[in-house]
Amino acid sequence: MFPELNNILNSTPDSFKSSDFILVSDRQADASFLIHHYLSFYLRAGCKVCFLGLVQSFSHYSAVGQRLGVSLAQAREKGQLVFLEGLKDSIGAILQEESSQGTQHLSYLRSPGAGLKGLFRFVESSVRQNGDHDDGESWGPPVLLIDDLSVLLSLGVTVGAILDFTLYCQATMCTELQGNMVILVRCEEEDADDDEEGANLLQRGLVHQCNLALHVEGLPTGYCRDIHGQMQVWWRQSGETMYNPRKTFHFKVHDKGASFFARGTSSAVL
Amino acid sequence: MLLDVLQGAEPGGFILIQDTVKCTGRGILKCFINAALKRGEDVHVLGFEASETEVCAGLDRSCVQKLHFHKGFPDPLGWMCRSSFTVDQLTSQHITKLIKDSQHAKAPVLVIDSLSLVLRHHDPVVISQRLQVLRKGGDIKTIISLLHSDLHLHGVVGIVSQLASTVISVAPANNEHHAVATTTRRSKSGKVMQEEEYFNVSEDMTLSVQAKLRQHGHVQKEQKVAEADPASNLTFNLRLSEEERKAKEKLALPFVFSKEKKSALLRPTPGSGRIMYEPDANDDFDEEDPDDDLDV
Numbered sequence: 001m002f003p004e005l006n007n008i009l010n011s012t013p014d015s016f017k018s019s020d021f022i023l024v025s026d027r028q029a030d031a032s033f034l035i036h037h038y039l040s041f042y043l044r045a046g047c048k049v050c051f052l053g054l055v056q057s058f059s060h061y062s063a064v065g066q067r068l069g070v071s072l073a074q075a076r077e078k079g080q081l082v083f084l085e086g087l088k089d090s091i092g093a094i095l096q097e098e099s100s101q102g103t104q105h106l107s108y109l110r111s112p113g114a115g116l117k118g119l120f121r122f123v124e125s126s127v128r129q130n131g132d133h134d135d136g137e138s139w140g141p142p143v144l145l146i147d148d149l150s151v152l153l154s155l156g157v158t159v160g161a162i163l164d165f166t167l168y169c170q171a172t173m174c175t176e177l178q179g180n181m182v183i184l185v186r187c188e189e190e191d192a193d194d195d196e197e198g199a200n201l202l203q204r205g206l207v208h209q210c211n212l213a214l215h216v217e218g219l220p221t222g223y224c225r226d227i228h229g230q231m232q233v234w235w236r237q238s239g240e241t242m243y244n245p246r247k248t249f250h251f252k253v254h255d256k257g258a259s260f261f262a263r264g265t266s267s268a269v270l
Numbered sequence: 271m272l273l274d275v276l277q278g279a280e281p282g283g284f285i286l287i288q289d290t291v292k293c294t295g296r297g298i299l300k301c302f303i304n305a306a307l308k309r310g311e312d313v314h315v316l317g318f319e320a321s322e323t324e325v326c327a328g329l330d331r332s333c334v335q336k337l338h339f340h341k342g343f344p345d346p347l348g349w350m351c352r353s354s355f356t357v358d359q360l361t362s363q364h365i366t367k368l369i370k371d372s373q374h375a376k377a378p379v380l381v382i383d384s385l386s387l388v389l390r391h392h393d394p395v396v397i398s399q400r401l402q403v404l405r406k407g408g409d410i411k412t413i414i415s416l417l418h419s420d421l422h423l424h425g426v427v428g429i430v431s432q433l434a435s436t437v438i439s440v441a442p443a444n445n446e447h448h449a450v451a452t453t454t455r456r457s458k459s460g461k462v463m464q465e466e467e468y469f470n471v472s473e474d475m476t477l478s479v480q481a482k483l484r485q486h487g488h489v490q491k492e493q494k495v496a497e498a499d500p501a502s503n504l505t506f507n508l509r510l511s512e513e514e515r516k517a518k519e520k521l522a523l524p525f526v527f528s529k530e531k532k533s534a535l536l537r538p539t540p541g542s543g544r545i546m547y548e549p550d551a552n553d554d555f556d557e558e559d560p561d562d563d564l565d566v
Binding site: 117120160163164167168171172175176201204205207208209236245 | 291294319321324343344345346347349386387390391418420421446
């Protein structure tokens with residue numbers, strides 16, 4: 001969890017806005033540090049977290065979580081965290097017989113055209129179990145984290161099917177259960193968007209749905225030792241103003257956190 | 271023109287609101303719903319993308335019972351068998367039945383929020399035909415629909431725009447409180463009118479419109495200021511007074527040949543140099559003219 005980012009977004013684990021769909025996107029940069037931020041943020045806030053880790057192993061997230069001061073293994077044992085390990089389960093889903101019940105949620109691997117209904121059922125069932133544990137512990141509002149959604153595109157799932165999936169997730173998580181949702185997507189280069197079935201189309205569709213978009217890019221001027229990139233913060237659908245300006249911050253990712261500063265106020269410049 | 275469309279009572283119209291990620295058109299859609307409710311018309315909303323509470327927020331409380339929300343939102347595709355209206359039910363027969371069931375005195379307004387989700391699941395041609403049947407059917411006064419134009423191919427957006435009697439495209443203006451709406455209206459006679467206007471949606475879902483013209487003049491004025499003389503604040507002088515200019519013109523530059531200069535250089539002077547040559551005995555003097563063969 002990065003306190004500086006919490007200041008920018010005006011949220012703390014004790015008080016944060018519910019029913020938010022936060023879209024994290026990156027282009028030629030790596031925004032996964034924001035996913036780690038939100039994972040530790042919501043675990044600290046005591047939320048029931050459903051994490052779809054499609055690109056990394058559990059031990060990877062666990063190791064990063066350790067540095068940020070949360071134990072994923074403990075949270076998983078307590079039932080606070082439901083972790084879908086995409087890398088590990090995929091093999092099983094492909095090798096097993098089609099009829100097997102255990103891997104219904106990964107059915108898109110076998111038939112990408114059929115949509116992501118199975119994955120949605122997995123998400124829904126894991127967040128609805130909230131509170132009926134034997135030890136009587138009940139968790140806060142549910143949270144869905146996905147790292148990252150654009151990998152489904154390379155597995156043959158269409159943009160439309162992914163947008164349907166996120167619309168269902170949003171309806172269940174944000175509207176019905178008053179929880180939150182954080183999704184990471186990776187965009188292609190700006191000029192590569194002539195193919196309409198691409199990651200950029202997916203990103204545009206998600207921006208239409210989301211309440212807050214965080215977009216991470218490298219510096220336009222190239223590599224810099226002291227500034228790792230810039231992040232655009234874009235509040236949407238606030239209702240009060242027609243035009244929501246995007247704010248841009250520079251950031252530097254450290255070993256155990258990240259610092260954010262206004263443009264031109266890096267310690268390397270001042 | 272936007273206000274005319276908002277008040278507009280032309281029956282059989284199809285108003286299409288196009289938006290992009292840069293500026294949402296949902297505010298203007300809600301203004302249209304609100305305006306229709308205030309006129310005392312019944313409004314049927316096919317909501318696929320936003321919940322009922324979100325759509326109803328800010329609408330006039332007194333006429334909210336005139337709003338009939340057909341819940342497509344939590345389950346637009348029927349995955350959970352919980353919705354009262356799925357994307358597949360968007361057929362002219364089904365909608366006509368829905369409207370006839372509610373028995374209105376006047377033909378109601380149909381709002382589709384949004385057409386993008388519908389077009390994702392159905393062929394645009396089929397949807398266009400169904401919309402056309404609904405328009406001509408006479409059971410519906412106006413169809414108002416939202417379309418996220420940056421999520422579709424240009425051709426698909428074109429098909430739907432051709433069908434619409436009025437297309438409103440919203441785009442951001444460089445101003446916190448306004449956005450730009452480009453309204454293209456096709457009248458029955460076939461005349462096409464287009465106008466750009468600034469608009470703003472207030473919290474009680476009323477639309478305020480400012481003509482673009484005045485704003486345009488304002489922008490131009492600003493540009494003129496921006497184009498002010500860059501040489502005005504210099505620490506040295508770039509300009510010439512009339513006298514200075516004359517003096518400058520009088521001055522002859524070096525390396526420019528004037529007539530006097532040329533004649534001064536080419537005038538033969540007395541006692542100028544000539545070549546003296548005395549051949550000595552060892553010189554091999556050639557009697558022949560070396561240039562004899564040349565025709566000179």
